[in-house]
Amino acid sequence: MHRREFLGGVAAAAAGQSKLAAQAAKPGARFNAIQMGPHSLCDEGIDHALDLIQDTASINTVMVYSHMYHGGYGKPIQMFAPDHGVTPRDTRNRKLPMVWVKYHEQSFKNTSLRHPAAGAGVEYANRDLFTEMLPAIRKRGMKLYARILEGAGRDAADHILNYAKVETRDVNGQASTTPCWNHPEYRAWWTATVEDMFRSYELDGLQWGAERQGPLMNAILPWNNNPPSCFCEFCRARGRANGIDPERARQGYANLYRYVQDLMTGKGKPADGVFAEFLGVLIRYPEILSWEYQYRRSREEMQEAIYRAVKAIKPDAQVGWHVDHQPSSWDIVYRAEMSYAEMAPYSDFIKFIAYHDVLRPRIRFWYLARLQRTVLSELSLKESLDLYYDVFGYDKSREPGVDQLATTGFSPDYVFRETRRSVASAEGKTKVYPGIGFDVPWGANPIPADPDKVYECVKKAFEGGGAGIVVSREYEEMRVANLKAVGRAMREIDRNRG
Numbered sequence: 001m002h003r004r005e006f007l008g009g010v011a012a013a014a015a016g017q018s019k020l021a022a023q024a025a026k027p028g029a030r031f032n033a034i035q036m037g038p039h040s041l042c043d044e045g046i047d048h049a050l051d052l053i054q055d056t057a058s059i060n061t062v063m064v065y066s067h068m069y070h071g072g073y074g075k076p077i078q079m080f081a082p083d084h085g086v087t088p089r090d091t092r093n094r095k096l097p098m099v100w101v102k103y104h105e106q107s108f109k110n111t112s113l114r115h116p117a118a119g120a121g122v123e124y125a126n127r128d129l130f131t132e133m134l135p136a137i138r139k140r141g142m143k144l145y146a147r148i149l150e151g152a153g154r155d156a157a158d159h160i161l162n163y164a165k166v167e168t169r170d171v172n173g174q175a176s177t178t179p180c181w182n183h184p185e186y187r188a189w190w191t192a193t194v195e196d197m198f199r200s201y202e203l204d205g206l207q208w209g210a211e212r213q214g215p216l217m218n219a220i221l222p223w224n225n226n227p228p229s230c231f232c233e234f235c236r237a238r239g240r241a242n243g244i245d246p247e248r249a250r251q252g253y254a255n256l257y258r259y260v261q262d263l264m265t266g267k268g269k270p271a272d273g274v275f276a277e278f279l280g281v282l283i284r285y286p287e288i289l290s291w292e293y294q295y296r297r298s299r300e301e302m303q304e305a306i307y308r309a310v311k312a313i314k315p316d317a318q319v320g321w322h323v324d325h326q327p328s329s330w331d332i333v334y335r336a337e338m339s340y341a342e343m344a345p346y347s348d349f350i351k352f353i354a355y356h357d358v359l360r361p362r363i364r365f366w367y368l369a370r371l372q373r374t375v376l377s378e379l380s381l382k383e384s385l386d387l388y389y390d391v392f393g394y395d396k397s398r399e400p401g402v403d404q405l406a407t408t409g410f411s412p413d414y415v416f417r418e419t420r421r422s423v424a425s426a427e428g429k430t431k432v433y434p435g436i437g438f439d440v441p442w443g444a445n446p447i448p449a450d451p452d453k454v455y456e457c458v459k460k461a462f463e464g465g466g467a468g469i470v471v472s473r474e475y476e477e478m479r480v481a482n483l484k485a486v487g488r489a490m491r492e493i494d495r496n497r498g
């Protein structure tokens with residue numbers, strides 16, 4: 001189907017379609033970005049995809065992955081929106097690039113790590129997307145940001161050259177596929193990467209993120225049975241330099257890990273109580289908390305290094321951070337460690353995830369269920385959920401109760417409260433962009449969003465003090481009705497506030 005025909009078709013249902021389309025052609029005043037996969041632009045066609053997001057959602061900034069080490073391919077086909085006017089293409093049986101930008105060897109003098117050359121048979125290997133799409137982006141008055149999610153699994157370990165060198169070491173000295181923030185070659189590799197990108201491409205900004213939690217949360221809210229990290233030579237040196245005995249920290253984490261593993265296998269119910277025993281480990285090994293804080297500091301230093309590297313090349317580029325769902329919405333350790341104001345000196349913006357629908361199963365199964373197997377097993381699920389709502393400042397009278405978590409998503413009030421909290425934490429020192437998420441699947445199962453709720457979430461993001469929004473998670477998942485709900489809200493906000 002021709003694009004115009006298609007857009008005409010989907011828009012015909014809305015009253016005043018031509019008037020809305022005319023308004024949408026001009027980019028709105030407020031930051032209204034969208035997250036897109038590079039393959040989506042190639043699969044759908046650059047003009048088609050850009051027209052669709054501008055005509056429906058009034059998008060004015062495009063955030064496109066420059067690297068795909070985070071495992072972004074391989075989704076089941078039912079996770080793709082069927083109504084973009086182009087038949088979605090399955091990414092599972094295709095070889096697609098890990099890296100969508102071209103590099104210059106001379107930028108990588110301080111590290112032995114390298115991005116892979118495009119292998120044989122990789123589709124789109126001959127494309128230079130960030131150069132190709134620029135005229136189409138500029139023509140529409142849009143901005144172009146590169147978007148990066150650090151890889152920490154097989155897609156990173158199998159593709160990045162010399163990666164084994166920078167892998168973290170657990171309490172037993174074993175390597176994992178997660179890289180270490182404190183390894184100088186790993187840090188140098190990221191700074192070289194962004195420097196080279198900003199030298200080579202006309203980018204307006206960068207959103208960089210790393211979806212991992214610290215060693216303390218990894219111990220008590222574990223994703224897997226891996227022992228805690230990192231105790232490599234660089235982390236140990238950092239600990240010593242900050243007055244922490246690395247061996248005491250290692251022993252503390254080993255004990256905490258063993259305790260939680262015993263709880264999960266039903267072996268370790270202590271006489272003094274499950275939570276009391278957890279506190280007991282922290283009291284005997286206060287180095288656990290100090291080590292966790294150094295982990296966070298090292299993460300922030302990585303971000304600061306990336307920020308400085310980009311600014312040295314392009315001072316007016318906007319550089320900010322993807323704060324994923326766990327730190328934005330249920331990792332109390334992350335929240336306690338640092339305010340957004342403390343991050344502001346190296347943050348042009350903080351984009352935090354506020355996905356109202358998919359938070360429901362995530363809280364049910366990633367948070368409540370796991371804590372019930374570990375340090376909060378003395379609470380009922382209802383008590384644990386009430387505690388969560390109260391500690392995080394969400395309104396439990398508006399959010400789903402335990403019985404509703406199977407069916408009812410979080411409310412737009414969650415978006416409002418988390419935005420307001422984040423803006424307060426930033427103290428006016430950096431911009432806050434809530435990530436409005438819709439049609440984000442749970443596992444392989446789509447959770448189709450309600451357009452009216454999407455509309456409300458966008459409005460609430462601005463009521464909460466957000467300086468803009470990032471439409472999330474992935475363009476390839478977003479239904480047209482929900483993109484149009486974003487556009488409806490943005491046009492109202494632009495109109496009402498001048």
Ligand SMILES: [Zn+2]
Pocket residue numbers: 168169180181182183230231232233234235236
């Ligand atoms: Zn380390």
